Amino acid sequence: MYQRLRDLREDRDLTQQDIATLLKVSQATYSRYESGALDIPSSSLMKLAQFYKTSIDYLLGLTNNKRPYY
Structure with missing residues (x-):
């Protein structure tokens, strides 16, 4: 479900432990977040979007535009 989370993490050569x-x-x-077995809290989505310099919509697959909205 959250393939983009995995792709973003791996593109930066980070481990699941790093993001956790x-x-x-x-x-x-965190592994359960990536697999979709556990919903990601909104506070964690906000941290991930800021960390990866993207939008929550991109992380959730609602848009293909990586650019943040700010």
Whole structure:
């Protein structure tokens, strides 16, 4: 479901643990976010969008435009 999260992470040569640390969750929790087994809290989506310099809409697959709205 969240292939873009994985792609963005791998494009930067980051591990799931790296992103889990950023979000202050366990690696297992972040893995479930990436697989779609667990919904990502809005606060985590905001952190990920800021970190990757993109929009939440892009992360969720609602747009193909990577540029943030600000």
